[in-house]
Amino acid sequence: MSSAEDPYAPSPSGGLPPFAPARAYEVRAGLGLTLGQVAWAIAAYCGEPVHPSSVEAWEAGIAVPDEKEIRALAAALWCSPADLVGEPVTLAQCRNVAGLSPSETAAALGMTQASWETVERRNHWQGTAAQTGALLRTLRPPPACFVAACGTRGRLQLLLREAVSGWWPNHVTAVNRIVPLDPAVIHYALERLHFVYQQFEGSAGASPRAAALAEVQASEFLEHIDQHLWRELPAAADRAAQSAYEG
Structure with a gap:
């Protein structure tokens, strides 16, 4: 799998994470600033003219600002560059x-x-x-970034595959040693992943076509099991917080 396909592969760039157009638009809209006002502020920061259409293209994802332009945009929007980019995938980022x-x-x-x-x-x-x-x-x-930097992604994938295809509670502690989060969050995430995988397994007795499709889906699910974990963590964190509040 190439780094373009795998968002958690090490990046040669030590700069900021990729620009997030939607975030830029939300910050500007929240401040009530026009494209022209933002372009003027960026020009003042950079010392060179910037057309409002350039800012509009950034927000639409049609064009991508470089790191200097991201920092200038952040200054124009009175925010941190971190508010305008995605999740970091390397320690340098x-x-x-x-x-x-x-x-x-x-x-x-x-x-x-x-x-x-x-x-x-x-x-x-x-x-x-x-x-x-x-x-x-x-x-x-972010957990995915930390795991990748520690070189433990392979071990994590193995544990997750064992967890979803077997008795998942036995794997909470082992996964938690690799992913440094509240054990309750790991608990709920593994429970959810196990449930999803078992749905594929439950299709084994269906029609041949449905069974074949489920087998392909299960294989793809296992192949990208760690990425499914990262997607489940926010909801698992919410469940853990709710459980702690109710307790």
């Missing part, structure tokens, strides 16, 4: 979203700047337990 320099990040994690720059270049994390805790607090990497 996490640092940029957090607005930290390599030296500031290294200091927060208790390591040398050279060591941190090596981590960024390779997008590979092997810190101590204390450093990992500091990383999670400082950069708050």
Whole structure:
């Protein structure tokens, strides 16, 4: 699978995550600013003219601003560049979203700047337990980004496949060791994934055509099982929070 197909593959870019057009539009609309007003502010920030049609094209996803233009747009909209981009998929992108320099990040994690720059270049994390805790607090990497950087994606996929095809509660702790979230969130996510997969399995006794389709769907589900986990986490977090509130 290529990095274009896999959003969690390491990216050679250490800059910001991809621009999110819908977010830019929502921020501008929320402020009640016109395209012309935003273009004028961007031009003042960059020192060169920007036409309102360029801003309109960014918001429509027709054109993509470069990193300098994203930062200028953020200044024009009185927000952080992080408010205008998608979810980071590398540790370098996490640092940029957090607005930290390599030296500031290294200091927060208790390591040398050279060591941190090596981590960024390779997008590979092997810190101590204390450093990992500091990383999670400082950069708050999305679970998919953290797992990819730790090199544990393969192990996670194996555990998830075993969980959805077997007795999923036995895998909560093992998955939680890889994905550093509230165990209750992992619990609800695995429960949901197991339910979805078992629906495919339940089609085995249907018509030959339906059974064949279910088999293909089950295979595809297992192949991308970790990406299904990432999609389930928000709803699982809501369920965990609701359960804690009711308890």
